[in-house]
Amino acid sequence: MNIKTTGLTRIFRVGSSEITAVNNVSFEIDEAKFIAIVGPSGSGKSTLLNLIGLNDYPTHGKIFIDKKDASLLSGRERRRIRLSRIGFVFQTFNLLPTLTSLENVELPMSLAGKSQKEQREKAVRLLENVSLGDRLRHRPKELSIGEMQRVSIARALANDSEVIIADEPTGELDSKTAKEVIGLLFDVNRKRQTTIVVATHDEKVVEVADTLYTISDGKLKLEN
C-alpha cells in the first residue's frame, strides 16, 4: 500500500485563534518500510497519523492511497480501507474493556464478515505469535500494560493490514516492555512486509527504523 501526501495541512480553530497542527507536509510512505516520526509533544505527530490513517480530513492538501485521491472516497470507502488495509496501535491501547483478548482481536475480522471459525483460529494464532497464548480469555484489566499493547498489535494485524499506524506505542511502557513491543513491530515489518509508521519519542524505535522523519510545529523533515 502506497501512501503519498501533497501539501497536507490541518488547521484547528480554537475560539477565534487557529492552530496549524500539520503544516504543508508532502511525503511518501513506501511499501514494507519501517518509518519513524519523531517530535516533541504537540508537534503534530498524532494529527499527521490520523490524517494518513484516514481518521481525519485535511484542511488543505491531498492524501493519495495507491495513487487514488482519498478526498474522493466516501465515508464508507474510507472505513473499509481502515478496516481491511490499515491497522492502528494506540498509546493507550484502546482495547474494548468488556471483551476478552480473543474477542478484541476477533472484532475487526467480525466487522469484515469473516466466519466465526476463521476469526477464532486466526485470533488464537495471532495472540500466540505475540506470546499471549495463555491470556486468551483475559479481559484488558486483567493484563499488564505490555500484554495490552501486544493484544493491540494482534488486533491491528487481524485483517492482514498492509500498514500499521502506531501512535506512541511505547509511551506507556517501561523500557524492557517497550523493547519487546518494538521488536514485535520490527518482526511484523520484516516477516510480513507490513509497512509500519510509528510516531514516537523512543530512541530505540529510531534505531530500527528504515526512514526517520522529525516533526516540529507541524512541519515534517526527512532525517535520513
Add this chain to the structure above:
Amino acid sequence: MSVVAIGATTLRYISIIKEMHTYFNGKIVIVPKGTIVIEGFPIGRSNLPESIADQVEQEVEGVENAVPMLFIYNLEGSLEALPTNFTIGIPYGNWSVLVGPTPLKPGGHWPSADSSKNEVIVGSSVSDQYDLNAGSKIKIEGHDLAVAGVLDTSSALLSRSIIISLEPIQEIYGYNMLVNLIVVEPMKEVGEEELAHRIEEEIQNVKALTDEERTDLARPLISNIETWTLGIRTVLFVLSMIFVTTVAMMNVSERRRDFATLDAIGAPKSFVFKMVITETGLMGLFGGIAGILAGSVAAILIASFYTGIPISLFFPGIFDITPPFLMLEILVSTVTVSCIAGVIPSIAAARMRIAEVLRAEY
C-alpha cells in the same frame, strides 16, 4: 413501576365496572330518581318502597317479573375509595337474578325457605378474608347469622359479596320495606325501551334504565378513568424516555474512547448505532421486568390499603390485580420507549471520531 401500579389499580376499577355490565342483561333496572347509578347498581342511600315491585308486576303491561333488591356497599375498614364488600339482599327464590349459574364450593348448600332468614352465602374473597366456610358464624351489624355456602367464583363483585334474603337485610340495616333497586324482566315480545318508558310513566319518582342507558351512564366514567390513566402513563413514559436518554448519553460519554476506537478500526456507523440501541433496549427490558414486579407489589399494597384486605390474600390472585396482558403491554412499551430514547445517544456514539476523542484527551 408507577405505570404498572397505576395501570393495575385503575384496571381493577374498570374491570369491576365492566363486570357490573354483565349483570341484568336484557333486563330493566328501576332506581329512585336522582340516584347515581353505575351499570345498574345504585350508589348512595336513596331508596324506594319494596311495594313498587308488586305494583310494576301488576300494573305495568309487558312485565314478566320484578325482583326488588337491596344493594349495600360496606366501606367499613376501607378508605372509602373501594368498598370492602357488598351486602346484597334478594327475596328468597330469586337469587339466580344475581348469581346466575355460579356454583357453591363443596360442603355448602343454598339456604332453604326456612333457613334463609338466618343464613347467608358469601363470596370467595370474603370467605378468605374472614376465614369463613360453610357452617361458620358471621355477625352483621350485631346480628348473628350462619354461612350456608361459599360462592365458587372469581367475579370481582360476587367474590366480595354477602348475599342474604331481603327481609333480614332490611331489618339489619333499617330499610323497613325499602329497597334501592328493582330488576324487571320484560315479556318476550316487549321491547326494553318501550317498557322502561311505560314504567317511568306509570310509576312516580323512579328511573327505569335499559341496558343501553346503563352503558351510556357508565361510559363517561370509564372513559374518564381511561383518559386519566392514559395521560398519567404518557407523562410517565415521557419521563422514562428522558431518564433513559440521559443515562444512555452518560454511558456513551463515558465510553467515547471505545466508540471512537470502533470507528478507527473501521466499524460501520450502523454497527455502533445498533449496539447502543440494543443496550438501551435491554435496559428497558430489565427495567420493565423490575418495574412489573415492583408495580405489582405496589398495586397489591394500594388495593390492600384502600380495602383493608390483608396483603397475603391478594397474592394468589396476582394475575387478577396485574393481568398478564398488562404485563406484556408494559414490557413491550418499556422496550419500545427505551429503543426510541436510545436513538439520540446511538447517533452520538456513531459519530464519535478517534481524532476528536484523542485530541480532547491530550
